[in-house]
Amino acid sequence: MKRLLRDLFSVCLALSLCECGTKATLSDLPPTYVAADFDRLVEIKNWMSIGPFTFDTLNFSSNLSFFINDLSPYGIEEGNVDESDIKKLQRKGVPVNLINLTSPQIKLFNYFSTDIETVGNCYLITQIYSAKTQEATLVMDGSHSYALWLNGEQLLEIRGKYNTIKVGDRFVNITLKEGVNNLFVKLNRGYNQVSWELISVVAPRQEAEKIYLSNYIGDIAVNPLINDSLEIYAGPYTNGLIELSDNKTGQVVARDSFSGQNTTIIAGLQGLDDGFYKATLTVGSERLEEMIFKGDIVALSSQFKDRIARMQPAGRYADDFASAIKRVDFVNELFIEENFVSIANYVNRNKVFWGYSLYRMLQGNAFVQFMTYKDQNNNTGEFIFYANDRQHKKIPLVLIIPYALGGESMVEDTYSGNLNQIEAEISLANRYGFAVAWLYANGKNYTARKTEQEITAVLKRLQSELDIDTQRIYLTGSCEGGRRALVQLALSRGRYAACAVDSPTTLTGGSDGIPVKLLSLMDKVPIMLKHGKNDEVAPVEHSRRFYADAKNYSVPVEYNETNDGHIRLLRDYYDFAFEFFSRQLNSD
Numbered sequence: 194m195k196r197l198l199r200d201l202f203s204v205c206l207a208l209s210l211c212e213c214g215t216k217a218t219l220s221d222l223p224p225t226y227v228a229a230d231f232d233r234l235v236e237i238k239n240w241m242s243i244g245p246f247t248f249d250t251l252n253f254s255s256n257l258s259f260f261i262n263d264l265s266p267y268g269i270e271e272g273n274v275d276e277s278d279i280k281k282l283q284r285k286g287v288p289v290n291l292i293n294l295t296s297p298q299i300k301l302f303n304y305f306s307t308d309i310e311t312v313g314n315c316y317l318i319t320q321i322y323s324a325k326t327q328e329a330t331l332v333m334d335g336s337h338s339y340a341l342w343l344n345g346e347q348l349l350e351i352r353g354k355y356n357t358i359k360v361g362d363r364f365v366n367i368t369l370k371e372g373v374n375n376l377f378v379k380l381n382r383g384y385n386q387v388s389w390e391l392i393s394v395v396a397p398r399q400e401a402e403k404i405y406l407s408n409y410i411g412d413i414a415v416n417p418l419i420n421d422s423l424e425i426y427a428g429p430y431t432n433g434l435i436e437l438s439d440n441k442t443g444q445v446v447a448r449d450s451f452s453g454q455n456t457t458i459i460a461g462l463q464g465l466d467d468g469f470y471k472a473t474l475t476v477g478s479e480r481l482e483e484m485i486f487k488g489d490i491v492a493l494s495s496q497f498k499d500r501i502a503r504m505q506p507a508g509r510y511a512d513d514f515a516s517a518i519k520r521v522d523f524v525n526e527l528f529i530e531e532n533f534v535s536i537a538n539y540v541n542r543n544k545v546f547w548g549y550s551l552y553r554m555l556q557g558n559a560f561v562q563f564m565t566y567k568d569q570n571n572n573t574g575e576f577i578f579y580a581n582d583r584q585h586k587k588i589p590l591v592l593i594i595p596y597a598l599g600g601e602s603m604v605e606d607t608y609s610g611n612l613n614q615i616e617a618e619i620s621l622a623n624r625y626g627f628a629v630a631w632l633y634a635n636g637k638n639y640t641a642r643k644t645e646q647e648i649t650a651v652l653k654r655l656q657s658e659l660d661i662d663t664q665r666i667y668l669t670g671s672c673e674g675g676r677r678a679l680v681q682l683a684l685s686r687g688r689y690a691a692c693a694v695d696s697p698t699t700l701t702g703g704s705d706g707i708p709v710k711l712l713s714l715m716d717k718v719p720i721m722l723k724h725g726k727n728d729e730v731a732p733v734e735h736s737r738r739f740y741a742d743a744k745n746y747s748v749p750v751e752y753n754e755t756n757d758g759h760i761r762l763l764r765d766y767y768d769f770a771f772e773f774f775s776r777q778l779n780s781d
Contacts, residue, residue, distance in 0.1 A: 216283065217241060217291045219276050222320055227369060227395055229324040234332075234400055234762070236297035237376070237393040242290050243274070243282060243316040245305050245382075258313025259338040259352065259381035272342030272377045274318060295727050296758025298357070301380065301389040309386060317378040321395060323369035330401035330429045331376075332762060334362040334392040337383030343367055344375055353533030356388040359613055361404045361762040364428040364455070369395075394762060401429040406479055407763045411546075411616040413474045415456070415534065417485040418541045422460040423447075425474055431455050433476040437462070440469040440484070462487065469549055486545045491525050497551050509654065512565035516575045517551045520563055520604040543610050561619060563604065566650035575603040576651050579619050580628035580659070587662040588628045589778055590655070591771070592648065593618065594670035594678040595634050603633040617764040625771040627667075630655070634677065641680045641705050648681065664690060665778060669770040671695040672731050672759070679739075680706035683714035691777045693721035693770035696731045696759065699739040709739050712746045720750045721773040725757030 223239045246263040253261065264271055267285060269278045283289050292299060301315055323329075333341065333349070334357040341349040348365050382389045396404065405428035415424040425435050431454060437447040446465060451457040467488025474481045486493075501514050524543040529536055553559035561579040568574055580588060600606035608631075609615075615631065622629045630651055634644045655661050668689050670678035675697025682692045683706065699708040720743070724736035736752065743750040753769065 217279075217289050219279060219318070219320070221291060222318070223293075224320040224322040224373060225395065227321060227323045227327075227329065229327065231327075231329075231395075232397055232400075234397075235395040237319050237321070237395065238294040238297060239319060240292045240294075240299060241279075241318040242292055242301075242304070243279075243287060243318070245288075245301070245312045245315040247311040248313040250311055253313070254384070255310075255313060256338070256353070256381075256383045259379075259383065261313060263314050264316070271316075271340075271379060272347055273345040274316075274375075274377065295729050296760055297394050298390060298392045298758070298760050301382075301391075309382065312382060314379055314381050315389075317380060317391065319376045319393070321369060321374040321376055323371055323374060326371045327369055328398060329367055329369050330396045330398055331365040331367055332361045332363070332392075332394045332396050332401055332404055333365060334360050334390075335378070335380060336388040336390050337385040338381040339391065340379045341365065342375075342377040344370070345377075351535075353383070353530070354535045355385065355533070355539075357390045357392055358611065359408055359764070360392055360760055361394075361408050364401050364405055366398070366401075366429055366431070366455075392760070392762075398429060402476075404762050405429055406481065407617060407765045408613060409481060410613075410620050410764075411481075411483045412538075412542065412613065413481050413483050414472055414485050414538075414542075416537055416541055417472075417483060417545045418490060419462060419485055419487050421463045422458050423462060423472060423485065424456065424458045425472065427451070427455040427457070427474060427476060429455070430476040433474060435459060436473045436475070437485075438471045438473065440471055446470070467493075469545075469552065484545055484549050486548065490544050490548050494521050494525055494548055494551070497521075497548075497555060500555060509565060509567075512573050513563060514551075514554065516563040516565055516573075516604055517547070517554060519602075520547050520609065521551055523605050524610070539610065542612055546612055561615075564654065566647070566654040568646060568650055574633065574647060574650065576633060576647075577603075577609065577615070577631040578628070578655070579622060579630075581623050586660050587665070588660060589626070589662050589665035589667070589774070591622065591627045591629050591667045591669060591774060592651075593629060593631045593767075594644070594668060594674045594681065595632060596670070596672050596674040597639070598633070598636045600636045601638065603636070606633070606636060608633070613764050618767055621765055621768055621771045625775045627771065627774065628659075628661070639677075641677065641684055644677065645681060645684050648685070666690060667770075667774045667777075668692040669694060669767060669774075670697070671766075673698055675699075675731075676702055676706075676708055679708040679715075679720075680711065682718055682720070683708075683711035686714060686716055689718055691719045691721070691774055693723070693767075693773045695723045695766060695770070696725060696728050697722065697735060697739070698731045699735040701735075709742050712739075712743055712748055715746070715748050717747070717749060719773075719777055720748060721770065722750060722752045723755065723769050724753075725755050725759065727756060727758040730759040 222241050225237050248258040336354045336356050338352045413425050432452050434450045436445050438445050449459045472483050472485050527540045529540050550562045564578045668678040675694030722736045724733050726733045740752040
């Protein structure tokens with residue numbers, strides 16, 4: 194009997210947040226409530242899962258298993274499941290469970306102990322109760338492939354989405370009927386053994402537009418490498434204007450408007466010369482821009498390398514060009530699996546972004562680029578730097594400390610490929626008037642002392658050719674990066690004007706530095722803490738404790754506790770930090 198109870202407990206533990214048992218019904222599924230004329234995001238946290246389902250690995254690949262209708266053998270239609278269907282599946286031994294989340298991100302690998310090599314699909318059901326018939330937008334992200342039905346009507350199908358790095362990726366404008374609305378999702382693992390996830394939020398149209406404008410800075414093109422046509426994704430917007438301008442002359446070479454759709458194609462571009470072009474999307478009073486490239490960007494990169502070889506740059510500039518070339522070569526050699534649109538966008542966007550950065554370096558006017566420094570052992574290190582106006586006197590500088598990274602080289606790390614985040618922070622730098630340096634902190638070889646030495650070398654390099662305001666240097670970071678930023682604040686007393694951190698881990702760190710134990714070394718430097726009370730990765734108690742203890746040392750700390758979890762739909766989540774730094778700058 195004891196062994197049986199222990200086994201039952203193990204099953205429940207494996208299901209984690211799932212309710213243990215096989216008698217779950219739709220009436221047990223708590224609905225997501227959407228008020229009449231709601232004006233804020235409503236996160237979907239309650240689901241019923243059906244499956245997962247195995248597939249015949251001899252006749253199907255994991256990717257193609259998405260096209261298997263696993264409900265068909267039971268006489269059930271995908272996207273339209275009722276209470277009797279649930280009971281039928283349970284009688285046939287199909288796993289049916291309730292999943293209750295603390296955030297809108299469901300990670301299916303957390304719930305199923307089945308051999309994932311043979312698992313393809315899992316179905317998810319949730320109910321949305323709307324107080325009235327009203328317009329809304331579903332903000333979605335999923336991996337690896339997924340399909341979406343609302344009240345039995347299929348609205349969306351996405352294939353080959355490797356991960357959920359954008360978080361708010363797809364925008365589906367819907368009409369919620371008064372009462373219960375059934376949302377049904379088919380989520381396929383594909384070949385992915387890292388990310389089998391779904392994020393779902395119901396948003397008022399205005400909030401959906403805000404998320405899109407934040408997340409799609411510099412990312413409006415479905416594929417930024419073009420030949421005959423350019424496809425633009427406008428998210429929740431269904432009316433707008435697209436313009437394509439020659440990068441050298443600024444002349445508009447193509448223009449098209451769209452109405453009643455959010456994906457638009459400009460065709461007939463085969464006659465354009467090869468080179469860089471600026472794509473501009475105008476929706477209402479907002480404008481989004483992205484640099485795209487027509488032609489063979491790998492061939493162009495080879496031309497750039499030949500020009501650099503002829504230039505024979507010396508010293509630190511030779512190192513800058515060498516690092517930039519390494520980055521360009523690395524992304525140009527990345528493999529893109531056929532028909533995976535999201536992976537193609539990620540890789541090709543990096544090709545264009547870093548290729549254009551190298552192009553601007555050759556012109557002597559790059560705004561964002563790889564820069565290098567020499568450490569105390571004369572080894573070369575890299576960082577990414579952005580300044581919109583490098584002639585501006587006394588430039589205030591924000592240093593972004595990374596979270597825990599797993600690589601050894603910044604030019605090859607995914608940290609440098611996360612252009613969604615980099616461009617969001619560039620936008621914030623422009624809005625508030627700062628330069629930004631993204632540090633690598635020695636990647637997987639991080640230590641606090643090595644990071645302090647890296648910062649010293651980075652500042653020395655920047656100050657050698659720019660008028661960096663040494664009295665206006667600011668630190669920021671998130672999660673583990675937030676802990677590291679606070680440690681640096683204590684390690685280099687007198688260097689920083691302020692520090693702002695998001696969801697920092699302040700109660701851990703070991704010999705490397707536990708922030709709550711370093712408060713006495715932080716002097717009177719203003720600190721801003723932001724933390725979500727539903728954070729499942731860095732518990733909110735970290736910031737609550739730090740804030741409480743800071744009062745004992747008279748450290749000036751502002752604390753903003755939100756309802757967020759660890760994930761954020763908006764990519765400009767460092768806005769609070771730049772706003773805080775701006776206040777400090779303007780109060781001096």
